Amino acid sequence: MTQTDFTKLVLPFKDKVFRLAKRLLVSREEAEDATQEILLKLWNNKQKIAEYKNVEAFSMTMTKNFCLDRLKSKQAQNLKIVHSNYQDNNTSLQKEVENKDSVDWVSKIIEELPEQQKIILQLRDIEEYDFDEIAKVVDMNPTAIRVALSRARKTIREKLTNTHRYGIK
């Protein structure tokens, strides 16, 4: 497998890997490092890649495990928390500020969720995976995934309405 073949193979899901890593590790730099690590691991095992039925699901699983390990390790204790890079081009300034605020709230609330729910919410609501694919990545049965997802969604909304009503963060 040449370098171009590999790039083509990886292109559709490298952003998803990055976003999942960022969801779990929060800081952009950490997530970039993690993504690079994952891609290099794939590259070093490129002979075996052909045997995998679903490279994307495999990579997402790898990313999940890698990030969870990272969080457990001591290195993670000096994790930086950086919020940045939300783009929105087509709204007025005031709207933009408002949106950015609410967007920040949502990301903060998601940060407080348990890891498992974070991963499932990320895969379902942002990457739009179907339940079978999510089941492969997190190694859970679809019913359990639905329950976790429902909990995550309810928590987010509850906290959002609270913030909204009382005007506090």
Place this chain on the structure above:
Amino acid sequence: MVLNSIEKLLEKYDNGETSLKEEQKLKDYFAQDDVAPHLESYKMMFQYFNTTKQELYTKDVPLKPKRNNLYKWISVAAVAVLMLGIFIPRDSQINSLAELTPEQLEAYSQTKEALAMLSSNFNEGTSGLNALKFAASSFDKGAEQMNYVGEFGKTTNKILKNK
């Protein structure tokens, strides 16, 4: 009507029972500006999902082909061979007679003697060649006298022409 169906979908959504298609419908609905006020919190969520989805991984990954390793070792081997080539002959070279061991000295002197003997025999041979040299010089003399005869012939020819 629309609001009603959206609310139904949202309930399903909260319970994690919506399909991807239904979720897409919800996303489309909340992407527009006028959303019912009591659904504002959903709007924030879906907006957040949309913006996050646009985030991209922009760093380049340095992918190095693995074969490089082999070339590296070949070049190391080449350098090693080169070093051996430079240093080994210099080590075995002996620069002066003083560094020789007694046996080596003896061998050296014996060889020298043998070569001297050979060369003296050669000298004898060359003295034998002197006789040949003598013969060659007499030939030269004869050839010189032949020149006189030639000269004589030319003059007689001239005289004959004139007549």
